[in-house]
Amino acid sequence: MDPEEFRRAGHAVVDWIADYWETVGQRPVTSQDPPGAVAAALPAGPTEQGEPVEAVLADLDRIVAPRLTHWQHPGFFGYFPANTSGPSxxxxxxxxxxxxxGMLWATGPACTELETVMLDWLADLLDLPKRFRSTGPGGGVIQDSASSAALVATLGALHRASKGRWRTDGVDRRYRAYASTQGHSSIEKAARMAGLGADGVRAIEVDPATQAMRPAALRAAIEADLAAGVVPAIVVATIGTTSTTAVDPVAEIGEICAEHGVWLHVDAAYAGSAAVCPELRWSHAGVEYADSYCFDPHKWLLTGFDCDAFWVADRGELIEALTVMPEYLRNAATESGVVIDYRDWQVPLGRRFRALKLWFVLRWYGVEGLRAHIRSGVALADRFAARVAADDRFELAAPHPFSLVCFRLRAGDEASAELLRRVNTTGRVLLTHTRIEGRYALRLAVGSPLTTEHHVDEAWHLLSTEADALLSD
Amino acid sequence: MDPEEFRRAGHAVVDWIADYWETVGQRPVTSQDPPGAVAAALPAGPTEQGEPVEAVLADLDRIVAPRLTHWQHPGFFGYFPANTSGPSxxxxxxxxxxxxxGMLWATGPACTELETVMLDWLADLLDLPKRFRSTGPGGGVIQDSASSAALVATLGALHRASKGRWRTDGVDRRYRAYASTQGHSSIEKAARMAGLGADGVRAIEVDPATQAMRPAALRAAIEADLAAGVVPAIVVATIGTTSTTAVDPVAEIGEICAEHGVWLHVDAAYAGSAAVCPELRWSHAGVEYADSYCFDPHKWLLTGFDCDAFWVADRGELIEALTVMPEYLRNAATESGVVIDYRDWQVPLGRRFRALKLWFVLRWYGVEGLRAHIRSGVALADRFAARVAADDRFELAAPHPFSLVCFRLRAGDEASAELLRRVNTTGRVLLTHTRIEGRYALRLAVGSPLTTEHHVDEAWHLLSTEADALLSD
Known part of the structure; x- marks a missing residue:
């Protein structure tokens, strides 16, 4: 495809996306087609001769778009948002x-340096500890996701806990990872991938009212493990758990970690974005104790997946854990010791120029634009929560400090689950669910830049109407 | 950014890329600026109010583009290609x-199904074993890179070697991974990340002439380990090593693996693309033994990074190793057991809709277009190798079955290294280097769709001229 063909086809694809964004709110949020519908509509293989872009776009309209879950739909309230934006x-x-x-500085100097600077910008925006800046001993990097960040943190922690033997000897004794019962599933997955096994993870109990980790329970678990000859390697504290956006008491957890020399990783995948607003920074109290910290601009900061921002307080430790240097990658810049080679900060060797989307987003929105987006999400969640609280049939199931509201019908788990099924079947909204202290709850997470008061009110109207029908059955 | 603003700015960015591709050949392939030039040119943070896209594009031209290594430049012959194309x-x-x-089928049915079908298409295109197809017990998935594929394969292998105990108990005995001395650095990195340590990897000797693994040495290593109570977990055979594109004898290696029940992973990251051409499929003899196989369409099949195609012969085994199911991800489709949730096939939870770029590439080029691209690369490498072979000052340093040529000055390592430095300083080409049996060699890897006979001849002319100067010094 020569540049002129690309120019023409590129304009057509840009137009396709602009049209999609203009009309996405009118589509059903989710497809009701059964599994296999897309596969059945596709031919058995590519043609011998190529086809024009128009043919592919036609099939995009006919086969693919009708069977998507539309994450950018203004009625998408499921999981956590994975919002994107034009600049991204x-x-x-x-x-x-x-x-x-950009695997090495030498293979893309601007790719590496723009990323380092963007992560410094973000650290400033969130008011993260100074030691995470690249100008100090730490630094930031873009990972694909908080899962990979958890894995990389776990590996750095094992390197430290083993006093460096882990690199050569591997997992040669019992190491343990700690997170609350509400920690993300990726923490267990990371521990398993790192060779600790599911039994290598201790799930620390939470306060039933706040769903936040109980520091005393963490201390007891660490001390019991030490007494049993197990080496505590890493504690993962969460700011904004996936189930309910609970905030672990990071400062108290950090003191325990400091006392025992255990790596503290703070997973703020969703709620980290909130720290761009000074009034929400209470949620980040104690992050100065963290050895590593991550949040996902691809969740709530208008940057498309994949973009997890991950920082370490000591980049040397991380690099030592992950570096391998074959002859064919040796180069003068690396040997000078003055550049960052981001391949040593992550699982894969290769890497895209992902800092560009952050650069476009941070500049196009500016600080005030980013804050406005977060504040809008919080205000819309408050608006919805007020509706729930004012209706005797419903109850709030957990605090809602950010833009997620957990709620349920007082009539019980089955009624709540059936309500979720019914509202999602309308195709106007998508909500998901969780369980809190064993009890079913619906989750409404606001985050799409297209979502307005109108959409939140419509969601409430649907829930209220379906509840009428359901409760009178 | 509303859809109309996006449309306008999107056209401008498409034009920027078209202009870039039209002029990239006139830019220096690499920047000569010292480390820190980009960082120094950027402000300390984003502005309070947003800026227009035009301001960002101006800085892209002024600050970023001059400090890139231009991987799509027709004179880029370094590493392996990371080529992309308009359709991608x-x-x-x-x-x-x-x-x-697309973490779950339910969160993007078309995202999942298109990926499954594209991997089936690719398996057909490469004539991979039937058992890798999703219609059988296996299936394919897009990983970000061959590094992540090696990690996932290692984890599946540990799950198998431990008879399933690894999931809960972790690395509770000594396991071992095997690859040739020429295996990619990501194999050691994967073993280290999985908790085996660098000592958990055995580097098997190669035939000095071909640089391919010696099966007898593999057998001896496995038997010695078994005798010592170490559990052989995984063998990684390479089709197209990074240093010289050597091809391991996969059939003989596969027989040894089958005999001992060891997981065989085949890493064809670069050379897998060659198998779209029937005349190059000799390189894939023996892949029917593989438990997993991967290659990178983002290297030599016109698809932008990141796109590693990874297949397993038994998807159940992989899913069992990697799955974790928290309440908030439970859904009816998953529980029906008839859908694929790709989160269970990879390290991260989240995932982009990467199958789209493959779909666009496979359809726009068609089978013949893809074959023409591979054949062009092979022919250009042959053309260059003929120049080297015909010049008494030079010698070929290894066989060149694909599109990489390794060569050196007969005058020795220092002269060869100096020659590389001098030609790269011209800014017209980028070549990289390796060591083969301890001796320095230059690597010229063809792969950019913009590279023609003219560019290869220019590279030879530069090398020849600089050699004149250097040898007369």
């Missing part, structure tokens, strides 16, 4: 067009 | 615009 798409488009591979 | 960029643009998160 454009930054990512430049990245695709450049086709740069 | 467009497919990825659609993915960014949709902003779909």
């Amino acid at each position: 798409v454009l930054g990512d488009l430049v990245s695709s067009g450049l086709g740069v591979q | 960029v467009l497919g990825d643009l659609v993915s960014s615009g949709l902003g779909v998160q």
Whole structure:
């Protein structure tokens, strides 16, 4: 495809996306087609001769788009948001067009340096501890997701806990990871991938009212493990748990970690974005204790997946854990010791120029634009929670400090689950669910930049109407 | 950014990329600026109020583009290619615009099914064993890179070698991974991440002439380990090593693995693309023994990073190793057991809609277009190798079955290293280096769709001229 063909087809694809965004709110949020519908509609293989882009776009409309879950739909309230924005798409488009591979500083100097600077910008925006800045002993990097960040943190922690023997000897004794019962599933997955096994993870109990980790229970678990000859390697504290957005008491947890020399990783995948607003920074009290911290601009900061921002307080420790240097990657810049080679900060060797989308987002929105987006989400969640609280049939199931509201019908688990099924079947909204202290709860997470008061009110109207029907059955 | 603003700015960015591709050949392939030039040119943070896209594009031109290594430059002959193409960029643009998160089938049915079908298409194109197809016990998935594929394969292998205990108990005995001395650095990195330590990897000797693994040495290593109570977990055979594109004897290796029940992973990261051409499928003899196989369409099949195609012969085994199911991800489709949830096939939980770029590439080029690209690379490498072979000052340093040529000056290592430095300083080409049996060699890897006979001849002319100067010094 020569540049002129690309120019023409590229304009058509940009138009396709603009049209999609203009109309996404009118589509059903989710497909009701059974599994296999897409596969059945596709041919058995590509043609011998190529086809024009128009043919692919036609099939995109006919086969693919009707069977998507539309994450950018204003009625998408499921999971956590994975919001994107125009500037993010454009930054990512430049990245695709450049086709740069930033595994080493030498293979893309601007790719590496822009990333370092963007992570410093973000650290400032969130008011993270100074030691996370690249100008100090730490530094930031883009991971694909908080899962990979948890894995990388776990590996750094094992390197430290083993006093460096882990690199050569592997998991040669019993190490343990700690998180609350509400920690994300990726923490267990990381521990398993790192060779600790599911039994290598201790789930620490939470306060039933707040769903936040009980520091005393963490201390007891660490001390029991030490007494049994197990080596505590890493504690993962969460700011904004996936189930309910509970905030672990990071400062108290951090003191325990400091006392025992245990690596503290703070997982703020969803709620980290909130710290761009000074009034929400209470949630980040204690992050100065963290050895590593991550949050996902691809969740709630208008940057498309994949973009997890991950910082370490001591980059040397991380690099030592992960580096391997074969001859074919040796180069003068690396040997000078003055550059960052991000391949040593992550699982894969290769990497896209993902800092571009962050750069486009941070500049296009500016600090005030980013804050406005977060504040809008919080205000909309408050608005919805007020509706729930004012209706005797419903109850709030947990505090809602950010933009997620957990609630249920007082009539019980089965009624709540049936209500979820019914509202989702309308195709106007998507909500998901969780269980809190064993009890079923619906989750409404606000985050799409297209979502307005109108959409939140419509969601409430649907819930209220379906509840009428359901409770009178 | 509303849809109309996106449309306007999107056209401008598409034009920027088209212009870039039209002029990239006139830029220096690499920047000569010292480390820190980009960081120094950027402000300390984003502005309070947002800025227009035009301001960002201006800085892209002024600050970023001059300090890139241009991987799509027709004179880029370094490492392995990381080529992209117009259709790939467009497919990825659609993915960014949709902003779909395909962690579960339910969170993007078309995202999952298109990926499954594209991997089946690719398996057909490469004539891979039937058992890798999703219609059988296996199936394919897109990983970000061959590094992550090696990690996932290692984890599946540990699950098998431990008879399932690894999931809960972790690395509770000594396990071992095997690869040739020429296996990629990601194999050691995967073993270390999985908790085996660098000592858990045995580097098996190669035939000095071919640089391919010696099966007898593998057998001896496995038997010695078994005798010592170590559990052989995984063998990684390489089709197209990074240093010289050597091809391990996969059939003989596979027989040894089958005999001892060891997981065989085949890493064809670069050379897998060659198998779209029937005349190059000799390189894939023996892949029917593989438990897993991967190659990178993002290296030599016109698809932008990140796109590693990874298959397993038994998807059940992989899923069992990697799955974790918290309440908030439970859904009816998953519980029905008839859908694929790709989160269980990879390290991260979240995932982009990466199958779109493959779909665009496979359809736009068609089978013949893809074959033409591979054949062009092989022919250009042959052309270059003939020049080297015909010049008494030079010698070929290894066989060149694909599109990489390794060569050196007969005058020795220092002269060869100096020659590399001098040609790269011209800014017209980028070549990299390796060591083969301890001796320095230059590597010229063809792969960019922009590279023609003219560029290869220019590279030879530069090398020849600089050699004149150097040898007369």
